Amino acid sequence: MPINYYIFLSVALFCIGVAGVLTRRNAIIIFMCVELMLNAVNLLLVAFSKMHYHALSATAPHAGIDGQLFVFFIMVVAAAEVSVGLAIIVMMYRNTHSIDVNFLNRLKH
Amino acid sequence: MGITQVLFWFLSILAILGAILVVISKNPVHSVLWLIVVFVAISGHYILLDAQFLAIVNLIVYAGAIMVLFLFVFMLMNLNAETEPQKNRWLKIAGVVAGGSLLLVLVAALKQADLKTKIAEMNRGDIGLIHNLGLTLFQDYVVPFEISSVLFLSAMVGVVVIGKKE
Incomplete structure (x- = not known):
């Protein structure tokens, strides 16, 4: 597959994630849209890793393997991020009995 | 196709x-x-x-x-x-x-x-394949791998501290 198709697929997924973050008010849905954006980036990294493999595999047998390891590290960081984020949302729900992000306005005062 | x-x-x-x-x-x-x-x-x-x-x-x-x-x-x-x-x-x-x-x-x-x-x-x-990824991970990326384990530990401690009822 030409790399264009993967770029446009990832851009579409990323922009759907951005639109979701901007349109929803439920804090957990916003969080899920962020996960969607992370996964779009992961897909693009894997596609680029295979692109480099195709271009350079004649001279370097493991060309492009770094991209897949980056995806692995992104998954590790995302797992840690989700656990902390959900803990913060649960704490916010316990205090306000709502997961509406507009309630966080009170942080201003 | x-x-x-x-x-x-x-x-x-x-x-x-x-x-x-x-x-x-x-x-x-x-x-x-x-x-x-x-x-x-x-x-x-x-x-x-x-x-x-x-x-x-x-x-x-x-x-x-x-x-x-x-x-x-x-x-x-x-x-x-x-x-x-x-x-x-x-x-x-x-x-x-x-x-x-x-x-x-x-x-x-x-x-x-x-x-x-x-x-x-x-x-x-x-x-x-896991063979090649594992070789590269444990040869060239050992330090980031270890740092991510510290990250996990701190995330775990953070979640417990945040989620605890005071």
């Missing part, structure tokens, strides 16, 4: 459809289920790109662990379509227009790029 192309288009349409349904579903639990569909489609893309290890890790970590965590939190809070907070219509339209503009700008910029000869190769190569 070979079977690979058919699978590519099927998985792409499934991923984009699922992503749109994640955003527009009224019921948050349905959003989580559609996000699992998106992750399964992306895992299928990884398999098409010969990244078998990442495909399985994506299924186990994202579609398994993280989504179960989301579902668990939703059910703990007893959320459904009735308690869903609604933004007013103009803010929704503004958000969709902003996302669409970003899409338009990126597509317009990338259409000019000369990428016709660049191919993400399928059905060949073994860099996605």
Whole structure:
């Protein structure tokens, strides 16, 4: 597959994630849209890793393997991020009995 | 059109459809289920790109662990379509227009790029196998690997501290 198709697929997924973050008010849905954006980036990294493999595999047998390891590290960081984020949302729900992000306005005062 | 192309288009349409349904579903639990569909489609893309290890890790970590965590939190809070907070219509339209503009700008910029000869190769190569990934991980990336274990430990401690009732 030409790399264009993967770029446009990832851009579409990323922009759907951005639109979701901007349109929803439920804090957990916003969080899920962020996960969607992370996964779009992961897909693009894997596609680029295979692109480099195709271009350079004649001279370097493991060309492009770094991209897949980056995806692995992104998954590790995302797992840690989700656990902390959900803990913060649960704490916010316990205090306000709502997961509406507009309630966080009170942080201003 | 070979079977690979058919699978590519099927998985792409499934991923984009699922992503749109994640955003527009009224019921948050349905959003989580559609996000699992998106992750399964992306895992299928990884398999098409010969990244078998990442495909399985994506299924186990994202579609398994993280989504179960989301579902668990939703059910703990007893959320459904009735308690869903609604933004007013103009803010929704503004958000969709902003996302669409970003899409338009990126597509317009990338259409000019000369990428016709660049191919993400399928059905060949073994860099996605756990043997090669593991060798590189433990030879060149040992320090980041160890640092990520510290990150996990601190995340775990942080979650316990935040979640504890005072």
